[in-house]
Amino acid sequence: MRVSVAVLMLSGLVTATATAQGTSVSERVALGMRTVEPRYEAAGCSADKDLHYKSSSGRTYLSSAIGTDIEGNRTRLLEDGRKVLTEAITQNNQQQSGGAWFYLGRIYLHQGDLAGADTALARAEALAPDCAQQIDRLRRSAWFALVKPGTEYLDAKQTDSAAALFRAANAIYKDEPNAFVYLAGIAYDSGDLPSALAYFDSALATPADTATAAARDQAMFNKAVVLLRMERAPEAVPVLQEFTKLHPDDVNAMRALMNAYVATGQRDSSESVAKRLEAMGEAVERTAVVENSPFNRAVTAYNAQKWAEAIAAAEEVVAAAPLSHDALYMLARSNFELKKGAEAVKWSSQLLAMDPMNENGLIMLGRGYNLTGNSARAVETRLKLNRMPFGVSQAKLTTTETGATFTATATGRKATDERAAPIAPAAKTLTVEMLDAAGTVVATAQAPVPALAEGATHEISVTGQGAGIVAWRYHQ
Numbered sequence: 001m002r003v004s005v006a007v008l009m010l011s012g013l014v015t016a017t018a019t020a021q022g023t024s025v026s027e028r029v030a031l032g033m034r035t036v037e038p039r040y041e042a043a044g045c046s047a048d049k050d051l052h053y054k055s056s057s058g059r060t061y062l063s064s065a066i067g068t069d070i071e072g073n074r075t076r077l078l079e080d081g082r083k084v085l086t087e088a089i090t091q092n093n094q095q096q097s098g099g100a101w102f103y104l105g106r107i108y109l110h111q112g113d114l115a116g117a118d119t120a121l122a123r124a125e126a127l128a129p130d131c132a133q134q135i136d137r138l139r140r141s142a143w144f145a146l147v148k149p150g151t152e153y154l155d156a157k158q159t160d161s162a163a164a165l166f167r168a169a170n171a172i173y174k175d176e177p178n179a180f181v182y183l184a185g186i187a188y189d190s191g192d193l194p195s196a197l198a199y200f201d202s203a204l205a206t207p208a209d210t211a212t213a214a215a216r217d218q219a220m221f222n223k224a225v226v227l228l229r230m231e232r233a234p235e236a237v238p239v240l241q242e243f244t245k246l247h248p249d250d251v252n253a254m255r256a257l258m259n260a261y262v263a264t265g266q267r268d269s270s271e272s273v274a275k276r277l278e279a280m281g282e283a284v285e286r287t288a289v290v291e292n293s294p295f296n297r298a299v300t301a302y303n304a305q306k307w308a309e310a311i312a313a314a315e316e317v318v319a320a321a322p323l324s325h326d327a328l329y330m331l332a333r334s335n336f337e338l339k340k341g342a343e344a345v346k347w348s349s350q351l352l353a354m355d356p357m358n359e360n361g362l363i364m365l366g367r368g369y370n371l372t373g374n375s376a377r378a379v380e381t382r383l384k385l386n387r388m389p390f391g392v393s394q395a396k397l398t399t400t401e402t403g404a405t406f407t408a409t410a411t412g413r414k415a416t417d418e419r420a421a422p423i424a425p426a427a428k429t430l431t432v433e434m435l436d437a438a439g440t441v442v443a444t445a446q447a448p449v450p451a452l453a454e455g456a457t458h459e460i461s462v463t464g465q466g467a468g469i470v471a472w473r474y475h476q
Contacts, residue, residue, distance in 0.1 A: 025146065025168045026112030032145020033110045040066040045131035047102035047124065054092055055100040058085035062107050081107045098128025102135070109142050114172050117142065136175070143173035150182065159186050170202075177203035177215040184219070188226065197226045217246065221253055228256065233263035234294060234320035241437035248467065251282055258284075264320050265295025269470050272399035276467075279400070294320075298330055307334040323435060323471035325355055325395070332364045341371025354473035357430075359391040359413075386416045389425055390452050392460070397434070397472050403443065404469040406432050408460045412452030425451035428476055434464040435471040442466035447474070 040063040042048055051059065061081030065074045085104040088094040105120035117138075125135050146169035153162035163186050166179040184199035203219035206212065220243050227236035240257040247253060254277050261270035274284045298313035311334045317327040328351040335343035345368035351361045362385045369378035395408040415423035430447040443464025450458060 024112075025114070025165065028112070028149060028165070029114060029142050029145050030110060030112035032148075033141060036141040036144070037066060037110075043099070043102060043131060043134055045134055046128045047099040047131050047134075049099070051099045052088050052092055052094050052097065054084050054088035055094055055097060055103065057081075058088065058100070058103045058107070062103055062110070065107075065110065078107055078111050082111065096127060098124050098131060101127060102131060105135070106138060109138060114142065114168060118172055139173040140176070143169045143176070143179070147179050150179070154182065154186075159189070162186065174202075175206050177206045177212055177219055180206070181215055181219050181222075184222065188222075193226050193230050197223060197230070200226065217243065221250075221256075224256060224260070228260060228263070231263075233260045234316045236260045237264060237266075237320035238437070245436070245438070245468065249280070251277065251280065254280075254282075260320075263293055264317060265293030265298075266317075266321055266324070268397060268399070269321070272470060275400055279402075295324075295327065298327060302330045302334060305337070307337045310334040311338075323354065323439060323473075325351060329358075329361060329364070332361070332368070336364055336367050336371065339371060341368045344368030345372060354471075355392065355395065356475060357388060357390065357392040359385065359388070359393070362388075383418050386418075386420075387423060388413055389415045389423065389428060390449060390458075392430075392474075395472070397469070399469050402467060403463060403465040404434050404472075405461065405463045406434065406445070406447075406472050410449045410452060410458045410460055412454050412456040414454045425453055427451045430460070430474045430476060432462050432464075432472060432474045434466070434469045435473065436468040437470050439471070442469050
């Protein structure tokens with residue numbers, strides 16, 4: 001499968017500054033802390049309360065170390081502070097003191113000891129949760145001290161050195177996406193797509209924030225690109241659907257979504273995106289649906305009555321397009337043929353929730369209930385089918401940039417009540433809901449259906465306005 005891959009955008013997230021080459025990670029952290037904390041500041045939380053005298057001494061050593069300009073004194077004061085705080089914790093029963101761990105963690109950061117700082121600050125936060133904001137700020141300071149020179153290494157094409165700094169940064173602070181995005185780009189450029197995907201997932205797992213929205217959006221789009229490169233289009237579809245919903249004018253993302261739809265055999269959705277691109281003034285070359293797409297594999301296996309293969313392929317389709325009526329029916333029928341009653345009930349129920357007057361769907365639901373031994377629900381389903389005045393078939397959705405048209409055929413049935421007495425034909429009105437990829441209703445339209453004699457037909461056609469329509473459902 002050939003897929004157009006957008007260039008990964010991996011610059012401009014953090015401003016680099018000149019840094020001496022060859023500096024170790026610990027030295028960079030220590031230097032960075034000196035820059036971000038040029039003068040001592042009190043904790044401003046419970047870490048400053050009820051301190052043991054040794055913990056208080058450790059705090060004083062830290063304050064003096066930060067305040068001195070003499071490097072030798074700074075080194076000595078920090079080490080003295082580390083020792084006295086360690087003694088307080090191990091010899092003076094201060095292991096439950098949030099303040100002792102808090103100041104030990106701060107000293108470790110100023111010494112450049114990331115592992116020690118991570119452990120101490122984690123203990124401090126558990127014991128003094130009101131200090132979480134201060135601890136978070138300390139962690140981010142160390143993170144920033146590593147990310148800045150890491151971007152310089154990237155600019156200099158020294159990717160191994162850059163990666164080492166980004167990994168160290170993520171070890172102390174994981175709540176911003178930038179370093180994960182940089183690592184993903186390095187992995188992508190080296191051809192390590194699984195690692196790139198994992199790093200993009202880590203970036204997307206960071207807390208949402210307006211300050212990092214651009215980096216998170218970048219990670220979302222690039223994750224989809226990697227999935228397409230790995231020929232995992234069903235997983236790329238929902239990612240691209242979400243991204244294009246956030247950025248409806250992004251042409252590269254629209255083209256990637258169209259390619260993903262092609263790769264998963266979603267012909268109507270692919271054509272819908274193509275038309276939206278053309279409405280935006282873009283030239284679009286239609287690509288034939290991939291013969292080996294999950295949808296085509298499902299259809300081929302279904303027609304050949306290879307039910308297990310049909311199920312496997314149709315499940316791929318539904319994973320990417322849960323509103324696919326055809327895939328849901330293939331799953332219901334294939335599971336019935338394999339005597340999997342519960343699965344037949346599950347998939348036919350999902351189909352009927354969107355297409356309740358689908359005769360074949362109701363028949364399959366009743367058969368599924370029979371397989372599970374639920375005779376009461378099987379009878380209930382049969383009576384519902386018997387009462388239905390008409391069936392709906394040949395449904396189709398045609399979309400444009402600004403809306404969609406739903407068409408279907410209503411065919412009259414010989415309806416009967418629970419005593420098998422005829423029910424006279426009656427006019428009905430269907431409410432058609434047009435949905436986006438997430439299943440949200442974008443537009444609603446009323447479709448009147450006249451009283452239909454058995455075998456008589458009526459062509460349903462309604463339109464709705466709104467962007468992003470890709471699916472439909474209706475109810476009486």
